[in-house]
Amino acid sequence: MIRLQGIERVFRVGEEAVHALRGVDLEIEAGEYLSIMGPSGSGKSTLLNIIGLLDRPSAGRYALDARDVTGLSDDDQARVRREKIGFVFQFFHLVPRLTAAQNVELPMMLAGIAPAERAKRLAQLLGDYGLSDRAGHRPDQLSGGQCQRVAIARAMAMQPSVLLADEPTGNLDRHTGQDVMAVLEAVHHAGGTLLVVTHDPEIGARAHRRLRMVDGAIAADERS
Amino acid sequence: MRAADLVQFAWRVVGGYRTRTALILLAMGIGVAAVIAVSSIGEGARLYIVNQFGSLGTHLVIVLPGRSETAGAMPGVLIGRTPRDLTIEDALALKRSAAVRRLAPLIVGAGDIRAGALSREAPVLGSTAALMDIRHMTLSQGGFLPEGDPRLSQPVCVVGAKLATELFGTRPALGEWLRIGDWRFRIVGVLAAQGQSLGFNTDEIVIVPLAAAQALFDTESLFRILVEAKSREDISVAKADVEEILRERHEGKRDVTVITQDAVLATFDRILRALTLAVGGLAAISLAVAGILIMNVMLIAVTQRRSEIGLLRALGATGQQIRLAFFTEAVLLALGGAGCGLAVGKLGQLAIAQLYPNIPFTPPWWALVAAPTTAIVTSVVFSVLPARRAARLDPVQALSKR
Structure with a gap:
């Protein structure tokens, strides 16, 4: 369902051109659980951002669900992102002034879903992610693990087919990190595609397919 | 995104940053109140003069002996004997x-x-x-x-x-x-x-x-x-x-001078109206300043809320939605400021009326319309730049910092 062909990403830093990605070819089937590992600056996050349509490749083609999305306008990409892709970040990126429930509701609000339908889905999501008793708390009143749960619930609010997690445990202690991974893996067990970028070999090893990136290229692609 | 949700979103921003909101409302409010208070003083003076002339009588034509060759002076008053x-x-x-x-x-x-x-x-x-x-x-x-x-x-x-x-x-x-x-x-x-x-x-x-x-x-x-x-x-x-x-x-x-009450009245009326407009216009400058303040605050908000903007993009917000969100925020602030200003201006006018009960202080209708309109228009105009900047933010960069 995700097909990348000859993806290049070049950043200009002053006079110099930095190749973040060099000729990446990658196919990911629906329902796969994939981890992307590699040293800093190897292009893992750039690859994730391109898959998530937050960034555009300098060259190459990207097809999502058999549809070429490379040349879509910004607004069309935003719509695809809204419908099909969920993001989870290292620093949670919750809106500080909004409560947990309001944060989870945000993507549904942006999509223009009717308030009644939103309320129904919101109750379901808060229940699913064990947040019902934290619904009215603001992020500064939540623990790191709870914040990441809110972020995952928010990413899943539009029922995307792909969940992208960039260092989801990077800001959590070991125990909480494993807890969060279990929540993410539950999405995969329910049939969703899960991509996790991580530094942590232990987290990376949990995935069924493990990519290793070096210098903007895929150096290894293991399956188990 | 539904309009109600947009307003609610902006409302939560306005309510989330209380000090900032209070300061903007203060600046906007002072501007609007100043225009209203100043123009009602001018209008009060005008109405006072008009009423004074009205008490002389209506449809009056006054005949004075003597004729002055120079315009402006009241002939017959200065010249005792006339031909x-x-x-x-x-x-x-x-x-x-x-x-x-x-x-x-x-x-x-x-x-x-x-x-x-x-x-x-x-x-x-x-x-x-x-x-x-x-x-x-x-x-x-x-x-x-x-x-x-x-x-x-x-x-x-x-x-x-x-x-x-x-x-x-x-x-x-x-x-x-x-x-x-x-x-x-x-x-x-x-x-x-x-x-x-x-x-x-x-x-x-x-x-x-x-x-x-x-x-x-x-x-x-x-x-x-x-x-x-x-x-x-x-x-x-x-x-x-x-x-x-x-x-x-x-x-x-x-060899006589004939003046009509209307002519004298119209002159006073014109002078005082021009004066009121001029002073009101000066006060309106403070509204433009308040508009620039809104722009500054919104520009700071774009910088402060970089990661939030990046997040909204990641959640599927279009550039248009980001622009609208910032826009709505500015309009809400302006509406609040204009409302505060109208209230304070009205109170100020009532206070002056207490001090000088003889003069009918009342804000002219154009000030009541122009002051809030100027407030809203300036903040809308001055929020275009910050809103565009927010919408153009690169989501990857916006999200990269904590």
């Missing part, structure tokens, strides 16, 4: 004009008023029965000067309310006799207290028949002729008729 005086016959001749409803010739002088042992100096007006209606005078007791031929004198007079009290105390003044100079007059009426009217206090005057005043001051010439036109439209006709009739009677010489 040709206005006479009672002149005044009576003016009744020929179809546009004239009634007229009152006027002689003014100062007289030594005595009643019993008491004596005081007071302005003495010589006129006819028509004066009461033309000048909208009201009586508290008795009647006014008798109708009849103005050339015939009767020893009667009407006194102002204050003068009556000063001369007779609590005793009824009606029916008593006064001495003015060497002449005796019986009081047939007492004026109701009216107070100051363009520097002339009707509470302290004595009004005697025209012929009596002529004898008293030993003069044939009139100080003024007050002419009342039949309607507002007839004022210009009456003015032209008066000029023509007097020119004929004065052997073709245009």
Whole structure:
């Protein structure tokens, strides 16, 4: 369902051109659980951002669900992102002034879903992610693990087919990190595609397919 | 995104940053309140003048002896003697004009008023029965000067309310006799207290028949002729008729000055309105400053909320939605500021009205519309740049920092 062909990403830093990605070819089937590992600056996050349509490749083609999305306008990409892709970040990126429930509701609000339908889905999501008793708390009143749960619930609010997690445990202690991974893996067990970028070999090893990136290229692609 | 959700989202931002919101509301509010307060002072002054003129009488055409060649000055006031005086016959001749409803010739002088042992100096007006209606005078007791031929004198007079009290105390003044100079007059009426009217206090005057005043001051010439036109439209006709009739009677010489109350009033009206607009405009500059403040605050907000903007993009917000969110925020702030300003301006106006109850302070309608409109328009205009900057933010970079 995700097909990348000859993806290049070049950043200009002053006079110099930095190749973040060099000729990446990658196919990911629906329902796969994939981890992307590699040293800093190897292009893992750039690859994730391109898959998530937050960034555009300098060259190459990207097809999502058999549809070429490379040349879509910004607004069309935003719509695809809204419908099909969920993001989870290292620093949670919750809106500080909004409560947990309001944060989870945000993507549904942006999509223009009717308030009644939103309320129904919101109750379901808060229940699913064990947040019902934290619904009215603001992020500064939540623990790191709870914040990441809110972020995952928010990413899943539009029922995307792909969940992208960039260092989801990077800001959590070991125990909480494993807890969060279990929540993410539950999405995969329910049939969703899960991509996790991580530094942590232990987290990376949990995935069924493990990519290793070096210098903007895929150096290894293991399956188990 | 639904409009209600957009407003709710912006509302939560406004409510989330309380200090910032309060400061913007303060700046906006001061701007709007200043425009309203300043313009209501100007408008109050204008209405005060208009009312003062209105109390002189309506549809008034005033004839002065003498003619000044230079425009602007009040002829006849500065020049004591004129080549040709206005006479009672002149005044009576003016009744020929179809546009004239009634007229009152006027002689003014100062007289030594005595009643019993008491004596005081007071302005003495010589006129006819028509004066009461033309000048909208009201009586508290008795009647006014008798109708009849103005050339015939009767020893009667009407006194102002204050003068009556000063001369007779609590005793009824009606029916008593006064001495003015060497002449005796019986009081047939007492004026109701009216107070100051363009520097002339009707509470302290004595009004005697025209012929009596002529004898008293030993003069044939009139100080003024007050002419009342039949309607507002007839004022210009009456003015032209008066000029023509007097020119004929004065052997073709245009030696009188005819002014209409409307012309004087219109001049005052124009000057004061221009003044109000100018001062209001100055106050409006503070609104532009408030608009720039909103722009600054919104630009800071874009920087502060970089990661939030990046997040919204990641959640599928289009550039348009980001722009609208910032836009709505600015409009909410402006609406709140305008609302505060209107309220504070109104309170300020009420406070000034308490201090100066005589002057009808009221904000002109254009200020009530223009001040909030300017506030909202400036903040909308000044929020375009920050909103565009927010929408153009690269989501990857916006999200990369914590």
